[in-house]
Amino acid sequence: MVNALKAKAASEGFVAVGIAPGHLAPAAGARLRQWLDEGCHGEMLWMESRADQRANPEILWPDVQSVIMLGMSYAPATDPMALADHPERGRISIYAQGRDYHDVVKGALKRVAGWLAHAADVGVKVFVDTAPVMEKALAEAAGLGWQGKHSNIVSREHGSWLFLGAIYTTAQLEPDAAGSDRCGSCRACQDICPTDAFPAPYKVDARRCISYLTIEHKGPINRALRPLIGNHIYGCDDCLAVCPWNKFASAAAAHKAFLPRAELVAPxxxxxxxxxxxxxxxxxxxxxxxxxxxxxxxxxxxxxxxxxxxxxxxxxxxxxxxxxxxxxxxxxxxxxxxxxxxxxxxxxxxxxxxxxxxxxxxxxxxxxxxxxxxxxxx
Structure with a gap:
């Protein structure tokens, strides 16, 4: 069943698939609560309101037995840092230069989940980004990679360029081996950050993060940070782009829906x-x-x-x-x-x-x- 499931996922454009248990280690929830207690989530109050459900899949859905984590590549064909020396142009994050990943990933997830529900007569629920799900911790538990020092998933095959989706299921599936940290002594992602948004490795303070400031933050941007934002107008790829593991990522593996629209590359x-x-x-x-x-x-x-x-x-x-x-x-x-x-x-x-x-x-x-x-x- 698992092999057939992974084949189905591959046919829907997913380049990485892994199985995690239907629960997370307590340490994951403890890290989340500490991050929230320190206010590092800024104005993202929804992360507080459903923190318990985020910390453990079984609280969100008591019937879950396994979590299928899937990754879809958006590896770029060009250098995401290329516009750093062109201040007359706006820098839009690579992930936002193509179609909305919420729609693309969720559609594919629903087709994979529908296949599984029919083939195995099991319950399924699909989640992409907007639900109280710790996708990164679950992706690491499912063996898709590890949470890097920039706090995002790093894959040995796809670098830092994976969109994640989750299928919760009542099926009892054999878990894959969890990913192991391979960042070593590297701190490239920490050092490149224009606003010094990393108070420590593996921890991001959203209140200083350009992606948060340009996307989630609704009010005036703090004056001290404005000059540091440069020409980033939507999101920021700097910490992802410098990850050494990107050398193994291939733009050929990226889903065609994420090919950049010409007018969004260097507006x-x-x-x-x-x-x-x-x-x-x-x-x-x-x-x-x-x-x-x-x-x-x-x-x-x-x-x-x-x-x-x-x-x-x-x-x-x-x-x-x-x-x-x-x-x-x-x-x-x-x-x-x-x-x-x-x-x-x-x-x-x-x-x-x-x-x-x-x-x-x-x-x-x-x-x-x-x-x-x-x-x-x-």
Missing amino acids: RLSDLLTLDDAAFRAMFSGSPIKRIGRNRFVRNVLIAAGNSGDVSLLPHVIHLLRDPDDGVRGSAIWALGRLSPAQFGEMKARFALAEDSPDVRAEWDFGAEGNTASAPFA
Whole structure:
């Protein structure tokens, strides 16, 4: 049965399949609770509310006997760091340059789970990312790889480029040998992080993580971190991209749904700053980027604009000082101060007195001089 299951999974585009027991070791739950107690999850409050279910599959579904963990490759054909020296372009995480992985992975999972339910007359439930499931700990338990020092799964065959999905089942399946840590003394992923988001190996503080700040975080981004974000406008691949195990990953193994769309590989900030809601939805149809909405995305683009040094962006930035969204206006003020301190005072005289948002007024009060200086992280 297991061999047939793995063959079915391979036919659906999964490059890695493993079986884990229907429970996790207590240490996994203890690490999760410590991480939550330290506030490292930031605003992701849903991780707190269902922490017990996340810590053990049996609490989420008491009937589970085995967990089938599956991995789908999105290994890139190009260097994810290639745009680091092109500040006029926006950097979009590799995973978001193709189709939304939630849809692709979940569809394939449902077909594999449906096959298993029919073939073995067992109960099944499928999960991709949004459910209270510790995919990484379960993937390690199932032998797909190990949780690296960047906290993501590392595979000997596919490097750091695996999307994970889980099938909980009532079937009693023979577990695979768990993965073992092969990071050794390497700390490349720790050292590359622009915002120093790793307080320790194997532990990420979301409050400093560029992926969290540009995707999950809804309010103004901390001023101390804005200059460090560079031209990252959605997610960050830096810690994944430098993993030495990526040398074994092949772009040929990546699912075709994740091939990058040309317009998302190296978009110009000047084009992205002009997006209204309709244009944003059209551009990112079928992309996970659509989930964060136009306002949060343009906020990110304005941070990149402020870091670019490109004064040709000033007309777009100044136009966005009138944007209906508080977050966009606030980020436009910051970008203006970075690009043209000389024009900051003029624009402040025109717009600040009429501003009714405390957050946006705080950006005007912070001033152009503050935008060009380092601010403490708090």
